[in-house]
Amino acid sequence: MLSPYIEIKSHLVELFTAAVQQVCPEPTDVSVEMERPRDAAHGDYACSIAMKLAKTLRRNPRELATLIHAALPASAMVAKTEIAGAGFINVYLHPAAHQQIVPYALSLGANFGNSQMGAGKKVQVEFVSANPTGPLHVGHGRGAAYGASLANVLAAAGYTVEREYYVNDAGRQMDILTISTWIRYLTLCGENVTFPVNAYKGDYVNDMARIMFDQHGTRYLRPAADVFAKVPDIETLPDAHLDGLIINAKALLGADYHYVHDLVLTEQLGDGRNDLQEFGVEFDEWFSEQSLYDSGVVQRIVAQLEANGHIYEQDGAKWFRSTHFGDEKDRVVLRDNGQYTYFASDIAYHINKLERGFDIMIDVWGADHHGYIPRVKGALQALNLDPDKLVVALVQFAILYRDGKKASMSTRSGEFVTLRELRKEVGNDAARFFYVLRKSDQHLDFDLDLAKSQTSDNPVYYIQYAHARICSVLTQWGGDANALANIDCSVLTTRSELELMQQLASYPAVLEMAARDLAPHAIAYALKDIAAALHGYYNAEQFLVEDEALRHARMALITATRFVLQRGLALLGVTSPTQM
Numbered sequence: 001m002l003s004p005y006i007e008i009k010s011h012l013v014e015l016f017t018a019a020v021q022q023v024c025p026e027p028t029d030v031s032v033e034m035e036r037p038r039d040a041a042h043g044d045y046a047c048s049i050a051m052k053l054a055k056t057l058r059r060n061p062r063e064l065a066t067l068i069h070a071a072l073p074a075s076a077m078v079a080k081t082e083i084a085g086a087g088f089i090n091v092y093l094h095p096a097a098h099q100q101i102v103p104y105a106l107s108l109g110a111n112f113g114n115s116q117m118g119a120g121k122k123v124q125v126e127f128v129s130a131n132p133t134g135p136l137h138v139g140h141g142r143g144a145a146y147g148a149s150l151a152n153v154l155a156a157a158g159y160t161v162e163r164e165y166y167v168n169d170a171g172r173q174m175d176i177l178t179i180s181t182w183i184r185y186l187t188l189c190g191e192n193v194t195f196p197v198n199a200y201k202g203d204y205v206n207d208m209a210r211i212m213f214d215q216h217g218t219r220y221l222r223p224a225a226d227v228f229a230k231v232p233d234i235e236t237l238p239d240a241h242l243d244g245l246i247i248n249a250k251a252l253l254g255a256d257y258h259y260v261h262d263l264v265l266t267e268q269l270g271d272g273r274n275d276l277q278e279f280g281v282e283f284d285e286w287f288s289e290q291s292l293y294d295s296g297v298v299q300r301i302v303a304q305l306e307a308n309g310h311i312y313e314q315d316g317a318k319w320f321r322s323t324h325f326g327d328e329k330d331r332v333v334l335r336d337n338g339q340y341t342y343f344a345s346d347i348a349y350h351i352n353k354l355e356r357g358f359d360i361m362i363d364v365w366g367a368d369h370h371g372y373i374p375r376v377k378g379a380l381q382a383l384n385l386d387p388d389k390l391v392v393a394l395v396q397f398a399i400l401y402r403d404g405k406k407a408s409m410s411t412r413s414g415e416f417v418t419l420r421e422l423r424k425e426v427g428n429d430a431a432r433f434f435y436v437l438r439k440s441d442q443h444l445d446f447d448l449d450l451a452k453s454q455t456s457d458n459p460v461y462y463i464q465y466a467h468a469r470i471c472s473v474l475t476q477w478g479g480d481a482n483a484l485a486n487i488d489c490s491v492l493t494t495r496s497e498l499e500l501m502q503q504l505a506s507y508p509a510v511l512e513m514a515a516r517d518l519a520p521h522a523i524a525y526a527l528k529d530i531a532a533a534l535h536g537y538y539n540a541e542q543f544l545v546e547d548e549a550l551r552h553a554r555m556a557l558i559t560a561t562r563f564v565l566q567r568g569l570a571l572l573g574v575t576s577p578t579q580m
Contacts, residue, residue: 005100005101005103005104006077006097006100007505007508007509008045008077008093008097008505009034009045009509011075011077012034012045012047012078012091013032013033013034015072015073015075015078016032016034016047016049016068016072016089017032018071018072018073019068019069019071019072019073020032020049020053020068020071022071023064023067023068023071024053024057028053028056028057029056030049030052030053030056032047032049033047033048033049034046034047034091035047035048037090042084042088042090043082043090043091043092043093044091044092044093044097044502045090045091045093046084046088046089046090046091047088047089047091048087048088049068049089050062050064050065050068050087050088050089051065051086051087051088054087061086061087062083062086062087064087065083065087065088065089066083068089069081069082069083069089072089076094076096077093077094077096077097078091078092078093078094078097079092079093079094079095080092095490095492095493095498096490098492098497098498098501098502098505099489099490099492099501100489101501101504101505101560102487102489102492102501102504102553102556102557102560103485103486103487103489103556105504105560105563105564106484106485106556106559106560106563107485108563109563110563110566110567112507112508112560112563112564112567113156113507113508113511113564113567113568114156114157114158114508114511115156115157115158115508115511115512115515116158117157117158117159117512117515117516118154118157118158118159118160118515119158120158120159120160121159121160121359121360122159122160122162122357122358122359122360123154123159123160123161123162123358123359123360123361123362124161124162124163124164124353124356124358124360124361124362125147125150125151125154125161125162125163125164125362125364126147126164126165126166126353126361126362126363126364127143127144127146127147127148127150127151127163127164127165127363127364128140128143128144128147128165128272128276128281128364129165129166129167129168130143130272131168131173131174132167132168132169132174132265132268132269132272133173133174133176133177133200133268134177134200134202134204134268135202135204135268135271135272135275135418135419135420136272136275136276136418136419136420137417137418137419138398138400138417138418138419138422138446139366139397139398140419141279141398141419141422141431141435142395142396142397142398142435142440142444143364143366143395144276144279144281144419144435145279145281145431145432145435145436145572145573146364146393146395146435146436146440146520147163147281147364148163148280148281148282148573149432149436149520149523149571149572149573150362150364150393150518150520151163152520152570152571152572152573153511153514153515153520153523153571154515156511156515156571157511157512157514157515157516159360159515162284162285162358163282163283163284163285164283164284164285164286164287165283165285165286165287166287166289166349167269167286167287167288167289168289168342169265169269169288169289169290170289170290170292170293170345171289171342171345172243172246174261174264174265175246175261176199176200176242176246177200177205177264177268178246178249178257178260178261178264179199179242179245179246179249180195180196180199180200180201180205181200181205181208181209181212181260181263181264182209182212182220182249182253182260183195183196183199183227183245184205184206184208184209185209185212185213185220185260186221186222186224186227187209188209188210188213189213189218189221191221191223191224192224193224193227193228194228196234196238196241196242196245197234197238198234198238198239198241198242199242204267204268204271207267208263208264208267211263211267212260212263219256220253220256220259220260222252222253226248226252227245227248227249227252228245228248229248230244230248231244231245231248232244269286273286275418275419275420278420278423278428279419279423279428279431279432279573280428280432280573281573287349289345289349292345292348292349292352293340293345297348297351297352298340298344298345298348299340300348301344301347301348301351301383302318302333302334302340302344302347304383305320305333305347305379305382305383306318308382308383308384310324310382311333315336316336317332317334317335317336318332318333318334319331319332319333320332320333320343320347320375320378320379320382321382322374322375322378322379324378324382325374325375325377325378325379325381325382326374326377326378327371327374327375327378328371331343331375333347343375346376347376347379347380350376350379350380350390351380351383351385354380354385354389358389359389360389360391361389361390361391362391362392362393362518363390363391363392363393364392364393364395364440365392365393365394365395366394366395366396366397367394367395367396367397367441369394370394373392376390377390391518393440393441393518394440394441395440395441396440396441396442396443396444397444398435398444398445398446399443399444399445399446400417400422400446400448401445401446401447401448402417402448419431422446425448425452426448426451426452427452428573428575429460429464429574429575430451430452430458430460430461431451432572432573432574433459433460433463433524433572433574434446434447434451434460436520436521436523436524436572437459437521437524438521439519439521440518440519440521454580456535459524459528460574461580462528462531462532462535463527463528463530463531463565463569463574464569464574464575464576464577464580465531465535465580466530466531466534466535466561466565467562467565467566467569467576467577467578468577468578468579468580469534469535469538470534470558470559470561470562470565471562471578471579472579473538473543473544473555473558474555474558474559474562476544477543477544477551477555479552479555481555481559484552484555484556484559485556487552487553487555487556488549488553489553489556489557490553491547491549491550491553492553492554492557494540494541495540496533496536496537496540496541497537497541497554497557499533499536499537500530500533500534500536500537500557500561501557502533503526503529503530503533504530504560504561504564506526506529507526507530507564507568510522510523510526511523511571520571520572523568523571523572524572526568527564527565527568527569527572530561530564530565530568531565534558534561534565537557537558541554543555543558
């Protein structure tokens with residue numbers, strides 16, 4: 001057993017780099033990469049550097065492979081190497097290369113796999129940030145699961161991470177929810193009012209109206225005729241109809257309008273906060289959009305853009321020249337009615353993030369906001385700031401299928417499936433895992449039947465069952481797992497043991513890749529592979545054998561596996577049951 005632990009892939013890259021430098025002293029842009037062959041018969045790793053160099057040097061790849069192969073330094077970790085095909089060099093590792101992972105993993109415990117890749121850089125992950133205009137639905141759930149898992153992965157990779165929810169508590173959507181609730185309240189007061197078809201519906205609106213009526217009676221009652229006075233026709237001008245109602249509500253209620261607005265905001269934000277907490281999603285900061293106006297940041301940023309020559313006036317409005325920065329058209333920041341746009345506050349929000357000292361801002365947005373990226377980055381550039389500090393991760397909404405039918409998820413209509421309902425049906429673990437099982441910008445069909453099944457086809461069940469199996473064996477053994485770190489693992493030589501150790505050794509590199517590519521789904525796939533290797537090992541070998549040295553070595557191996565499964569699942573917000 002070598003000490004200290006040698007990371008095999010990096011070690012092999014060093015060996016091949018040394019050989020290449022001997023064969024080709026002149027520097028090239030071609031780098032050494034080690035890959036896992038699909039067929040285990042072709043070794044543990046394969047290197048195609050000879051074929052890459054052949055194109056640059058205009059030489060026969062097989063001949064180059066022969067020279068590189070001959071120049072490879074000796075290593076106690078390598079059992080043999082051989083040339084294959086047109087110029088591949090296959091590497092077969094010594095069992096010691098696999099065996100060293102067990103004591104190393106046991107020595108680190110829950111910290112195994114963590115790295116210092118991030119070097120403490122301050123990263124903010126802003127995710128979910130749904131308008132507090134209704135309960136969170138299953139589409140929001142994917143952004144929540146992805147953002148929370150990504151933040152965990154980045155923290156494990158050595159970044160200093162802050163999780164933030166941007167509360168859209170200023171603007172038209174909150175006004176629409178406010179008047180939706182108020183009109184329902186007027187109905188409870190006995191007024192004969194026509195509810196707008198494009199207002200927010202759903203039982204939650206009725207519930208908030210009931211709170212108003214139960215607590216304050218008819219205090220906020222105003223005549224229906226005054227509410228709808230001079231309001232444009234909803235059939236021909238539906239948006240103007242709502243805007244007219246908002247104007248009338250503010251005039252009729254005066255200072256009381258703020259009570260209704262704050263009531264609906266508090267109720268919906270509180271519901272969302274509780275829902276996310278129950279889902280295992282926590283935030284370090286809930287940032288108010290309104291605070292950007294109250295502190296004057298929005299006004300200051302627009303004035304700065306204007307001073308920099310990036311604002312012009314047209315039709316009474318102020319426009320940002322976003323086409324100068326790759327956007328498809330210029331964007332309004334100040335309307336002709338004196339109201340700032342959402343875009344103006346978004347620019348101010350990102351400036352505020354930079355002023356708080358974040359090195360990297362990661363925004364998790366729905367895929368339908370893809371076109372928004374160039375205008376926000378353009379605004380940063382227009383303010384002489386580094387647009388590359390903003391990284392946008394796009395998330396496709398998950399589509400839920402129940403009984404083979406797609407469920408509607410429209411918050412305005414009230415015909416949506418809430419995140420809370422989904423969690424109640426399939427459980428938090430299945431929801432968290434299934435949401436991150438695909439790359440975030442890929443389409444996701446959420447299969448309820450699979451998520452609830454207790455079979456090997458259900459990936460989260462399959463991984464949790466592997467963990468539970470390990471716990472069962474360790475309980476039967478009854479020994480001290482803390483005493484296994486110094487166990488001799490040289491007796492672990494069966495094919496299933498080597499495969500499991502190889503999977504464990506790959507985990508740290510997977511975690512770094514997941515952090516680098518903002519891809520927590522890579523952790524999910526790694527856990528599936530580790531679980532498959534564990535189940536294969538469980539079916540192939542007896543663990544509690546009479547041979548004490550072998551028994552202890554196998555206990556050490558499955559204990560190390562348990563650490564990795566438990567830690568990996570925790571990064572994804574999934575529990576590790578000890579019994580199933």
